Amino acid sequence: DSGVTQTPKHLITATGQRVTLRCSPRSGDLSVYWYQQSLDQGLQFLIQYYNGEERAKGNILERFSAQQFPDLHSELNLSSLELGDSALYFCASSSGGLAKNIQYFGAGTRLSVL
Amino acid sequence: AQTVTQSQPEMSVQEAETVTLSCTYDTSESDYYLFWYKQPPSRQMILVIRQEAYKQQNATENRFSVNFQKAAKSFSLKISDSQLGDAAMYFCAYRNYGGSQGNLIFGKGTKLSVKP
Numbered sequence: 001d002s003g004v005t006q007t008p009k010h011l012i013t014a015t016g017q018r019v020t021l022r023c024s025p026r027s028g029d030l031s032v033y034w035y036q037q038s039l040d041q042g043l044q045f046l047i048q049y050y051n052g053e054e055r056a057k058g059n060i061l062e063r064f065s066a067q068q069f070p071d072l073h074s075e076l077n078l079s080s081l082e083l084g085d086s087a088l089y090f091c092a093s094s095s096g097g098l099a100k101n102i103q104y105f106g107a108g109t110r111l112s113v114l
Numbered sequence: 115a116q117t118v119t120q121s122q123p124e125m126s127v128q129e130a131e132t133v134t135l136s137c138t139y140d141t142s143e144s145d146y147y148l149f150w151y152k153q154p155p156s157r158q159m160i161l162v163i164r165q166e167a168y169k170q171q172n173a174t175e176n177r178f179s180v181n182f183q184k185a186a187k188s189f190s191l192k193i194s195d196s197q198l199g200d201a202a203m204y205f206c207a208y209r210n211y212g213g214s215q216g217n218l219i220f221g222k223g224t225k226l227s228v229k230p
Contacts, residue, residue, distance in 0.1 A: 002158070033217055043205065045217035058217055088157060094216070103218060105151075105159035 003027065004093050006106035014114055018079040021109045025072055025093030031055070032074040033094075033103060034066055038087040049074055050096075081113045116141040118208050120221035127196045128229050134181075135191045135224045137206030145211035148182065148189045149218065154202040162204070165189065167211070193226075201228045 003026035013019055025032050034046040036059075045058035049068035060066075063081075068074040078085060088108045094101035117140045127133035139148070150162040165173045165182050172180050177197075181190045193200055203225050207218040 002160075031216065035218075042222045043218075043220040045219070048217055056217060090159060092159075092218075101216070102161060102164065104161070108157050108159075110157075 002104040002106065004091060004104050004106035006089075006091050006109050008109060009107065010110050010112070012112045012114065013081060015081055015083060017081050017113075018077065019081065019111065021076040021078070021089050021091075021111075023074045023076070023091030023093075023106060025074070025091075026095075026104055029093035029095050029104075030072065031094045031096060031101065032068055032072070033092040034060075034074070034076050035090040035092065036087050037090060037108070038084075041087075043090075046076070078111070083113050086111055086113045116143070116146075116208050116210070116219050118206050118219050118221035120206055120224050122224045123222070124225045124227070126227045126229060127193070127200075129196055129198060131196055132192060132194045133196055133226065135193075135204050135206075135226065137189045137191070137221055139187050139189065139206070139208050141187070141208065141210075143210055147209045147211065148180075149207040149209070150178070150180070150189075150191045151205045151207060151220075152200075152202045153205065153223070154199075159205075163191065196228050198228050198230060201226055 005024040030051045037043045046060040048056040066076045090108045092103040092105045146167045148165045152160045177194045203223045206221040
């Protein structure tokens with residue numbers, strides 16, 4: 001168990017809908033990362049937060065947004081969903097934003113858009 | 115931009131034997147970290163081993179070791195005494211040492227099968 005909790009484990013929804021994925025980082029970790037894993041794109045970085053502030057952005061679509069709350073949990077919001085958004089979404093956390101800080105991954109949320 | 119390439123989509127090894135998974139990367143940076151992550155059927159991403167680019171000594175974690183060739187930008191993973199539980203997807207990943215972007219850049223992965 002990595003200590004990173006993601007909910008829900010599975011999510012099935014329809015095109016055009018909006019969903020929210022939740023991540024609770026390991027106790028004490030300030031940095032949260034979101035990644036998307038799909039068959040065609042592989043594992044891609046979406047966005048990073050550090051202590052409530054956005055730190056870095058990757059290949060995140062404009063339809064997607066995220067935030068990190070004062071209690072350090074994070075949410076990834078996906079709107080106007082398309083079939084191609086079906087993927088496994090991972091959250092990872094680390095104690096800091098430095099390269100030496102190991103990222104620990106949650107079990108992921110599998111999103112199926114029908 | 116940095117890239118990570120895993121040229122072996124699938125590999126197979128006999129139980130108790132040794133297997134080596136390949137990874138090459140491209141970067142203009144001199145300081146960085148390299149990782150191998152394991153993803154079993156449970157989907158959980160598990161860190162296997164980490165290598166700091168400034169360290170010449172190859173990292174080792176029990177049955178797992180790496181062959182880090184900085185000049186060749188190569189970072190292979192050797193699994194000794196393979197066990198059935200080693201069957202998984204293995205991802206090579208890169209991370210810049212400095213800067214604000216601390217995200218990992220992953221290769222496409224190698225699916226390892228272990229035959230009893």
